[in-house]
Amino acid sequence: MMEICRAEHIAVGSEILLGQIANGHARSISLALAAEGFHLFHHSAVGDNMDRIVREFSQAAGRSNVVLVTGGLGPTGDDLTKEALAQFLGLPLEVSAEATIHLDRYFANRNKPMPEENRKQALCLQGGSILPNPNGTAPGQYITYAGVHYFLLPGPPLEMVPMLELEVLPRLRQIFGHQQVLVSRVLHFCGIGESEVDENVQDLTVAMNPTLAPLAGEGEMLLRITASAETDDEARTLIDPVERELRKRFGNFIYGMNEDTLPIAVGRVLSHLGASVSLAE
Incomplete structure (x- = not known):
């Protein structure tokens, strides 16, 4: 019997908790999953803090089999999403050749040198897959571990929404098949x-x-x-x-x-x- 999708969404970013931006991704993800018949049971938001993000992953892994995370994939020191997931899963981060090529092309097409801090965005969880981001520098990531499917997506809506439609939903259909x-x-x-x-x-x-x-x-x-x-x-x-x-x-x-x-x-x-x-x- 096909497994039922039990998804949740974690929004990462202190700006959400401070009320500086609205958590619009919650609505976008809810609508997209509902339209496909995938059950979304939890929403949460967490600030840019390593320990608190790790705790969010721990809680999510105990109750959900799909965890969608938005935000925290940028090049700065307070972008900690994949680092927190790596710590929670006990997996190393590795330089992805695919992500590196994407970053090089992104800046070359704009005739700009790539800042050294952007190289952080080429790091990928060992055993994970890169999710292409045609509209920005932050590639997404997908990894399955201990029966839980993790999707890491960038925060900007113009980047997140196309990746949700083109990368996440097709994988969920493949994993869970047709849902009501x-x-x-x-x-x-x-x-x-x-x-x-x-x-x-x-x-x-x-x-x-x-x-x-x-x-x-x-x-x-x-x-x-x-x-x-x-x-x-x-x-x-x-x-x-x-x-x-x-x-x-x-x-x-x-x-x-x-x-x-x-x-x-x-x-x-x-x-x-x-x-x-x-x-x-």
């Missing part, structure tokens, strides 16, 4: 409180497939229906009767679905009525 797809549908409520909605959906929230869960929104209440199935169409077929039941119970309190917003919903009603809104300051 996950499809979600979000209903937006207005004019009714969360507690009142919750009281009236208790019988629906105990179901296992599809599941029904409340979400916190900005000034609104949301319910997410999520189903797993062999195909998107089969998952949507499971979701449809739950949505019909919710619309029967809550009627006009539901104003939209998925990416809808209240202004979009109001505009849709006005357009249907042939009405307009005039504003003056």
Whole structure:
């Protein structure tokens, strides 16, 4: 029987913990894996500290069989991701000829000398594989050890996202085969409180497939229906009767679905009525 993917994502970078940048990779990775039916169970963020990154790897290895790490692959002294993984696994770092050639070409194509500190980015875990990075200097790395698949990816989104799509997802498909797809549908409520909605959906929230869960929104209440199935169409077929039941119970309190917003919903009603809104300051 094919093993089930149990993935988690570790974002490395003190700038995330300081609130200087948003951890956008969490959403990108969640969406990408969900679209493929791969289960992602944990997100975490850790600063640029060797001991703390090693502890994150230790925790991840104890509960997940796929660990995706973003950040910490740059050329500076506080870029410690692969060094921390090497320490945790007890493996040496070796100079990769493939990564060295990539770095030489990257700077040569820009008519710039390569700073000596960038040579650090050519180090690879013994037994690991380089993941090509066509958009930057930091190659990614992949290694499997004791049943856990580790993917190290650079922090810049323009580098990470293409590598996720071109390098990580194809490997996950090869490792885990076809997984059931996950499809979600979000209903937006207005004019009714969360507690009142919750009281009236208790019988629906105990179901296992599809599941029904409340979400916190900005000034609104949301319910997410999520189903797993062999195909998107089969998952949507499971979701449809739950949505019909919710619309029967809550009627006009539901104003939209998925990416809808209240202004979009109001505009849709006005357009249907042939009405307009005039504003003056």
